[in-house]
Amino acid sequence: MYDLIIIGGGVAAFTSALFAGRRGLKVLVVAKDIGGQANWTDLIENFPGHEEIGGHTLVSSIKEQAERWGLELVHAEVDQLKAVDSGFVIHAYGKQYKAKAVILAFGKTPRDLEVPGEQEFKGKGVSYCSNCDGPLFKKKTVVVAGYGDIGLDTTLLLSRFAKKVYTLSKTDRLAGHPGLVKAVGKKKNVELVPHVQIQALTGDTALKQVHLLNLQTNQQSILKTDGLFVELGYVVHSEFLQGLVDLDEQGQVVTDKNQATSVPGIFAAGDATDSTYKQAVITAGEAATAALAAYDWIMERMGGKGLTSDWTQIKRIK
Amino acid sequence: MTETQKLAIIGSGPAGLTAAIYAARAGLNPVLFAGLTYGGQLMLTTEVENFPGFPNGILGPELMANMIKQAERFGTKILYEDVTQFDVSAQPFKLTSDSGEHAFQSVIIATGASSLWLGLPSEEKLRGRGVSSCATCDGAFFRNKDIVVVGGGDAAMEEATYLTKFASKVTMLNRSGKLRASEIMAERARQNPKIEIVMNTVVEEFLGENKLEGVRVKNVQTGETQVMNVEGAFIAIGHKPNTDIFRGKIDVDELGYVIRKGRENEAKVSAHGASAHYPSATSVPGVFVAGDVHDHHYRQAITAAGMGCMAALDVEKYLKMDQG
Numbered sequence: 189m190y191d192l193i194i195i196g197g198g199v200a201a202f203t204s205a206l207f208a209g210r211r212g213l214k215v216l217v218v219a220k221d222i223g224g225q226a227n228w229t230d231l232i233e234n235f236p237g238h239e240e241i242g243g244h245t246l247v248s249s250i251k252e253q254a255e256r257w258g259l260e261l262v263h264a265e266v267d268q269l270k271a272v273d274s275g276f277v278i279h280a281y282g283k284q285y286k287a288k289a290v291i292l293a294f295g296k297t298p299r300d301l302e303v304p305g306e307q308e309f310k311g312k313g314v315s316y317c318s319n320c321d322g323p324l325f326k327k328k329t330v331v332v333a334g335y336g337d338i339g340l341d342t343t344l345l346l347s348r349f350a351k352k353v354y355t356l357s358k359t360d361r362l363a364g365h366p367g368l369v370k371a372v373g374k375k376k377n378v379e380l381v382p383h384v385q386i387q388a389l390t391g392d393t394a395l396k397q398v399h400l401l402n403l404q405t406n407q408q409s410i411l412k413t414d415g416l417f418v419e420l421g422y423v424v425h426s427e428f429l430q431g432l433v434d435l436d437e438q439g440q441v442v443t444d445k446n447q448a449t450s451v452p453g454i455f456a457a458g459d460a461t462d463s464t465y466k467q468a469v470i471t472a473g474e475a476a477t478a479a480l481a482a483y484d485w486i487m488e489r490m491g492g493k494g495l496t497s498d499w500t501q502i503k504r505i506k
Numbered sequence: 507m508t509e510t511q512k513l514a515i516i517g518s519g520p521a522g523l524t525a526a527i528y529a530a531r532a533g534l535n536p537v538l539f540a541g542l543t544y545g546g547q548l549m550l551t552t553e554v555e556n557f558p559g560f561p562n563g564i565l566g567p568e569l570m571a572n573m574i575k576q577a578e579r580f581g582t583k584i585l586y587e588d589v590t591q592f593d594v595s596a597q598p599f600k601l602t603s604d605s606g607e608h609a610f611q612s613v614i615i616a617t618g619a620s621s622l623w624l625g626l627p628s629e630e631k632l633r634g635r636g637v638s639s640c641a642t643c644d645g646a647f648f649r650n651k652d653i654v655v656v657g658g659g660d661a662a663m664e665e666a667t668y669l670t671k672f673a674s675k676v677t678m679l680n681r682s683g684k685l686r687a688s689e690i691m692a693e694r695a696r697q698n699p700k701i702e703i704v705m706n707t708v709v710e711e712f713l714g715e716n717k718l719e720g721v722r723v724k725n726v727q728t729g730e731t732q733v734m735n736v737e738g739a740f741i742a743i744g745h746k747p748n749t750d751i752f753r754g755k756i757d758v759d760e761l762g763y764v765i766r767k768g769r770e771n772e773a774k775v776s777a778h779g780a781s782a783h784y785p786s787a788t789s790v791p792g793v794f795v796a797g798d799v800h801d802h803h804y805r806q807a808i809t810a811a812g813m814g815c816m817a818a819l820d821v822e823k824y825l826k827m828d829q830g
Contacts, residue, residue: 203558203808210556234531236524236811237572238559239579246559253561319819323531344826348533367827464785465819469524472558473812477804487688 189286190216192482193278195266196293198224199468200458200475202250202259204291207479209257213486216287217254218280220265223247224295225317225459226468232320235468246468266294267428271451288489289453289482292429292441293475296459296466299420301333305389306418313395314416318342319467325415327351331398333386334419340368342419347375354411356381358403381411389416424460436462447478448485455482510598510609511537513821515582516589517616517748519546520807521797523573524814525614525821530580532822537583537610539603544586545570546618547798548807557807569807592751594790612792612824614817615756615764617748619798619805623741624656628712632739636718639741641665648673653738654721655679656709662742663691669740670700677734678703679723712739747799757789763802764788764795784824786817794820 192208194201197219208215226232226243233240241249251259264280275288298316300306306314315321318332322345329352332343340362343355355362355372360382362369372378381400387408388399398411424439434442434450441449441456443463449456457478458471513529515522518540529536548554548566555563564572578584591602598609621639623629629637638644641655645668653673655666658680666676678695683705685692695701706727713720713733721739724731747763757765767787786794796817797810 199558206556206558207806233576234527234815235559236520236527236576236814237557237564237569239572239576241559249561250558253555253558256561345532365827371826464783465816467528467815467819469808469815470812473806473809473815476556476558476806476808476812480804480806487690 189275189288190214190260191287191486192216192289192291192479193218193276193285193287194291194293195219195269195278196224196295196458196460197222198247198293198295198458198471199226199250200224200293200295200460200471200478201291202247202254203472203475204293204457204479204482205254205259206250206257207476208483209254209259211480211483213483215254215258216260216262216285218262218264218266218278218285220263220294222251225298225466231324232468233323234320243468250472269428269432269454271432271453276453288486289455291475291478291482292433292449292454292456292460293458293478294425294460296422296424296440298418298422301386301418301420303386303388305391305395309389309391309395309416312393313391313414314389314418316418317466318345318417318419321415321417322346322349325350328414329412330354330415330417331356331411331413332417332419334417335363337364337368338419338421340364340372342417343372343378344368344375346417347372347378351377353378354381354413355379356384356386356400358383358385422459422466426460446481447474448481453485455485508606508608510611511535512610512825513537513612513614514539514599514601514608514610515614515616516601517541517546517618517797517799518544518570518574518584519548519616519618519797519810520570520573521618521799521810521814521817522546522614522616523570523577524811525616525796525818526577526582527573527580528815528818529614529821530577530582532818533581534822534825535581535583537585537608538577539589539601540584540586541588542586545574554807589751592755594755594793597792599792612794612821614786614814614821615752615788615793615795615799616797616810616814616817617799618810619745619747619802621741622744622746624709624743626709626711629741632712632714632718635716636714636737637712637739637741641669641740641742644738644740645669645672648738650674651737652677652735653740654709654734654736655740655742657742657744658682658684658703659686659742659744660688660691661744663687663695665740665742666695666701667698670698673700673738676701677736679707679709680705681708681726682706683727709739745798745802745805747802749799755790756793761802764800766795766800784820786813786820792824794824
């Protein structure tokens with residue numbers, strides 16, 4: 189029996205483990221893989237306190253930090269989560285694990301283009317996060333494959349850094365919020381490439397060409413570029429939670445300001461949730477909150493009163 | 507008056523600086539009012555063990571220096587000045603500091619919280635001379651001495667327990683007949699042979715000229731007063747948000763913490779499309795909030811930093827959508 193089981197293996201999972209461990213909880217992390225979305229980012233330059241850090245390095249260092257507070261780790265994919273009288277039972281790779289509380293921190297997967305070359309150039313010119321990687325393409329040429337407001341948002345953001353932004357559309361225009369469409373229209377370095385679909389990606393050590401098919405003429409063409417931003421939304425693999433916790437229409441776990449889900453004792457943090465923004469530092473903040481809220485919940489069930497500030501556990505100087 | 511700039515950030519703890527890193531990186535050229543004493547509560551710490559990504563711990567001031575460097579690297583202008591006047595009644599917002607009046611399209615409030623004091627004149631006089639609000643800062647000065655801790659919450663219990671490492675006797679003064687602390691924390695203090703908890707008792711005066719020599723306490727039930735000979739007094743009655751200059755201008759809760767209106771405003775902002783939802787919005791459009799000045803429960807460096815990031819992303823969206 190654990191106090192807390194955390195499902196996931198990225199920034200959210202290990203930050204939760206760190207804060208829960210510091211509260212003295214017995215913590216098990218069940219992770220399918222280690223790293224989460226941070227693995228797709230070579231270089232994070234906006235995580236506060238780290239001037240530059242690789243995505244995988246960041247996750248590994250948080251994992252190491254959590255391990256100092258007694259985290260146990262099992263590599264497995266969870267296929268079932270059940271509420272029982274004394275807490276929760278998790279099934280993963282044929283084994284059962286029990287805990288008083290659960291944190292869902294299994295993240296989210298950006299939707300792929302599903303074209304040849306995409307897997308090869310992930311993190312090498314192909315990015316799924318303009319907020320993360322946009323500034324790395326200063327004065328360079330980039331292509332945006334996106335739809336709706338996210339695609340427009342990405343185009344606008346990149347137009348501030350890139351020399352040239354090609355925005356692809358399967359029709360003759362960009363669809364989305366009129367204000368955004370207008371703002372994109374005003375950008376001189378943005379060019380709409382109409383009626384196209386990506387067929388393949390090629391390059392050497394990094395992405396160099398995007399191969400396009402014109403849907404009207406059936407003609408093929410090649411667009412030379414330094415980067416491709418894919419913004420087709422994200423997929424949450426939350427099927428195992430259906431019928432247990434409330435999910436929104438995209439399958440994201442619905443949370444409140446304490447990172448609580450619709451089921452008392454189950455909390456969630458990070459990209460698997462319905463939070464507005466997906467950034468490592470926000471995820472880490474939410475994960476800390478989820479761990480402390482889980483601690484509060486366990487303490488209340490045991491007749492205690494919950495949280496005291498963690499500040500008091502920090503050594504101070506004169 | 508200078509020309510209108512895009513964004514002012516008030517406060518230079520993890521919330522304000524993370525907001526600055528994100529806003530600057532997005533090209534908003536933020537101006538950060540760091541205050542005369544910059545860096546926030548982490549400047550009072552040594553080792554921070556719970557900031558994600560530092561498995562060996564990091565010194566609080568070093569962590570803040572890193573963030574300042576990062577914010578400046580992306581183009582944040584940092585002013586080491588306090589904001590003395592705050593006017594968000596109309597656009598552009600006007601902020602006054604030592605260097606004069608500045609105009610902004612948007613503001614992020616990240617002024618944090620400070621320790622509460624009892625408010626006695628004698629307390630102010632002897633602050634740093636035996637009267638302290640930080641047991642872990644000053645505890646070691648009271649080796650083998652008698653001290654008092656004022657307060658009855660969890661933080662007070664924790665401070666008192668910590669202080670028994672140094673002090674020969676710790677008397678806790680609780681103003682009512684009931685402790686606010688959780689049973690676990692209170693029991694830990696009760697079982698400590700060096701701690702005595704005195705109920706229904708308040709401090710009337712801190713005694714001494716250049717250093718604390720005693721406290722005059724009063725039993726609020728019997729009205730009896732008595733002088734306790736102690737050399738140290740620790741005030742552990744909680745924290746207060748740094749919101750004095752915002753009072754009456756943006757909505758705060760009954761404790762003075764800035765209220766986030768994000769979710770409540772959802773219907774209103776939906777006119778701007780699904781992506782226009784501002785989790786860090788305050789009661790005034792264009793003014794956003796992050797960190798301990800909003801959150802009085804979790805109060806972690808990383809939770810504050812996360813909120814700072816959110817506020818910066820909100821501002822980016824706000825300037826794009828609502829300010830053309």
